[in-house]
Amino acid sequence: MNSPSRPVRFWTFTILGGAAVLTYLFASAPVPLDSGEKERMTMSAQEALSLLAHENDMTRTLFTKAIVGKGKQQGLAFSEDWAEQHVIAGPLPALFLRGVALHLAGTDVPLSLFLGSDFPIEGSNLFTGKQAEAFAAMRSDSLPKHFQDPGSGSQVSMFPDFASAGPCVSCHNAHEQSPKVDWELGDIMGATTWSYPHDSVTTDGFMAMLGAYRAGVSVVWSQYLEELEQLDPASKPAIGPAWPSTGLFIPDYATLRDSIDDLSGPHILSRLAQRTAVR
Numbered sequence: 001m002n003s004p005s006r007p008v009r010f011w012t013f014t015i016l017g018g019a020a021v022l023t024y025l026f027a028s029a030p031v032p033l034d035s036g037e038k039e040r041m042t043m044s045a046q047e048a049l050s051l052l053a054h055e056n057d058m059t060r061t062l063f064t065k066a067i068v069g070k071g072k073q074q075g076l077a078f079s080e081d082w083a084e085q086h087v088i089a090g091p092l093p094a095l096f097l098r099g100v101a102l103h104l105a106g107t108d109v110p111l112s113l114f115l116g117s118d119f120p121i122e123g124s125n126l127f128t129g130k131q132a133e134a135f136a137a138m139r140s141d142s143l144p145k146h147f148q149d150p151g152s153g154s155q156v157s158m159f160p161d162f163a164s165a166g167p168c169v170s171c172h173n174a175h176e177q178s179p180k181v182d183w184e185l186g187d188i189m190g191a192t193t194w195s196y197p198h199d200s201v202t203t204d205g206f207m208a209m210l211g212a213y214r215a216g217v218s219v220v221w222s223q224y225l226e227e228l229e230q231l232d233p234a235s236k237p238a239i240g241p242a243w244p245s246t247g248l249f250i251p252d253y254a255t256l257r258d259s260i261d262d263l264s265g266p267h268i269l270s271r272l273a274q275r276t277a278v279r
């Protein structure tokens with residue numbers, strides 16, 4: 001084969017060389033030291049918590065519908081005692097959330113999460129004080145509530161927790177400790193309360209919050225998959241890329257993550273992009 005002519009070689013090297021410099025500049029050049037905190041985009045804690053609440057809603061509804069709802073049809077168990085040694089079962093949606101909240105409490109991201117109600121199955125989930133007042137207002141207008149905690153000064157954001165899937169309603173109505181047995185689809189069953197000690201966050205700070213939330217989901221997921229390992233082979237779901245809607249399957253974490261990203265990623269990205277556009 002003939003070797004390329006000199007002009008062809010010249011342009012090939014020029015283009016490849018240019019691409020390499022561009023890649024270096026955009027992908028791997030060190031960040032200049034003076035691009036300090038103040039130059040980074042910031043958002044209010046309220047906005048950051050709203051984005052996290054959206055991610056949490058998507059995660060929670062997917063888990064309730066596609067794992068608890070469909071998994072039960074495959075004979076898989078979900079129990080409030082799932083964390084006990086002798087019980088081999090998956091977490092209920094509220095306990096999934098509590099697992100994530102526990103993980104958050106153990107990280108150095110100062111973010112906290114609580115799921116409460118005015119008609120709780122579990123007494124300690126009853127809202128009290130300022131959160132009870134804010135929840136009463138939410139009952140009448142169905143809107144999120146944002147305020148400063150009178151004690152700690154933290155930013156608190158509460159978001160309605162809707163009965164977004166059939167199993168929310170049927171399980172609560174049938175539960176022997178439930179103080180209310182006529183929940184309907186679409187009702188506000190409670191609220192997720194998020195708190196954060198500062199009133200604004202940098203983009204990096206927000207990414208750390210999202211990362212901590214997602215790490216919590218991954219921890220709870222691996223605990224669930226470990227439980228499933230203890231089932232006898234006949235009732236053990238195959239763990240991989242398939243979902244229980246199609247048989248005795250449970251998605252692995254990568255598959256679950258992909259689906260959550262599909263549901264929640266576009267919203268987060270569009271909010272971040274809007275903020276970039278206005279600054």
Ligand code: HEC
Nearest residue numbers: 064093094116117120121122125162163167168171189190
């Ligand atoms: C299979 C049963 C089951 C399903 C499905 C279920 N829950 Fe629950 N939920 C419970 C139990 C049990 C608790 C109490 C857990 C605890 O804190 O010990 C609870 C707790 C809660 C709480 C906190 C207040 C309380 O009642 O203690 C809220 C709010 C809540 N669930 C809403 C929902 C929503 C919304 C869904 C659907 C997305 C849902 N639940 C799905 C059983 C269920």
